[in-house]
Amino acid sequence: DTGVSQDPRHKITKRGQNVTFRCDPISEHNRLYWYRQTLGQGPEFLTYFQNEAQLEKSRLLSDRFSAERPKGSFSTLEIQRTEQGDSAMYLCASSPMTSGVTGELFFGEGSRLTVL
Amino acid sequence: AQSVSQHNHHVILSEAASLELGCNYSYGGTVNLFWYVQYPGQHLQLLLKYFSGDPLVKGIKGFEAEFIKSKFSFNLRKPSVQWSDTAEYFCAVNAPPSGTYKYIFGTGTRLKVLA
Numbered sequence: 072d073t074g075v076s077q078d079p080r081h082k083i084t085k086r087g088q089n090v091t092f093r094c095d096p097i098s099e100h101n102r103l104y105w106y107r108q109t110l111g112q113g114p115e116f117l118t119y120f121q122n123e124a125q126l127e128k129s130r131l132l133s134d135r136f137s138a139e140r141p142k143g144s145f146s147t148l149e150i151q152r153t154e155q156g157d158s159a160m161y162l163c164a165s166s167p168m169t170s171g172v173t174g175e176l177f178f179g180e181g182s183r184l185t186v187l
Numbered sequence: 188a189q190s191v192s193q194h195n196h197h198v199i200l201s202e203a204a205s206l207e208l209g210c211n212y213s214y215g216g217t218v219n220l221f222w223y224v225q226y227p228g229q230h231l232q233l234l235l236k237y238f239s240g241d242p243l244v245k246g247i248k249g250f251e252a253e254f255i256k257s258k259f260s261f262n263l264r265k266p267s268v269q270w271s272d273t274a275e276y277f278c279a280v281n282a283p284p285s286g287t288y289k290y291i292f293g294t295g296t297r298l299k300v301l302a
Binding site for chain 2: 114
């Protein structure tokens with residue numbers, strides 16, 4: 072399967088712990104996006120990368136959240152000192168730069184976080 | 188700031204009924220518009236998109252959408268729904284002249300089609 076891959080698919084943690092999610096985009100895709108989705112809501116933009124550069128970051132992304140894409144391939148999203156309000160599905164998507172802004176986002180299955 | 192509104196949160200239809208889901212966006216400049224679908228247990232996937240040209244766009248599985256610039260709308264339609272169309276539908280927008288490649292999504296419409 073050559074789609075967007077996310078790991079882990081499910082994570083249960085206690086409040087105050089740190090968690091990290093990994094996303095492997097489709098191999099030729101230069102842009103990588105992180106979104107958060109809670110029940111009854113649409114995907115909320117968190118951040119996106121073009122190659123290894125983080126070009127935009129939402130105000131939703133507090134100081135406890137950090138994302139990296141060190142070699143322009145896979146990306147990690149870390150949440151430090153988790154809170155119950157962080158419980159959500161974290162979605163990764165990728166897009167080829169050649170498609171410009173009209174291109175399709177290819178989504179992964181998501182990583183579901185539950186903070187107890 | 189850009190935003191997307193989907194007014195119908197839940198829609199229940201019988202098979203063969205016609206479907207129209209509303210989507211309005213708030214941005215005065217040039218926009219690209221998308222409809223995504225999420226079938227139960229699956230990831231989000233693109234149904235159709237509009238970026239220029241004919242404002243009536245056709246997508247997969249018999250869906251179409253019409254861009255009406257004067258109304259800031261991009262409503263999704265299907266003449267005759269099937270049970271397999273049961274899913275959640277999301278409208279999305281991006282605005283390239285603003286210099287961002289960020290996509291903004293609406294809150295979604297959950298469609299249930301009764302067999």
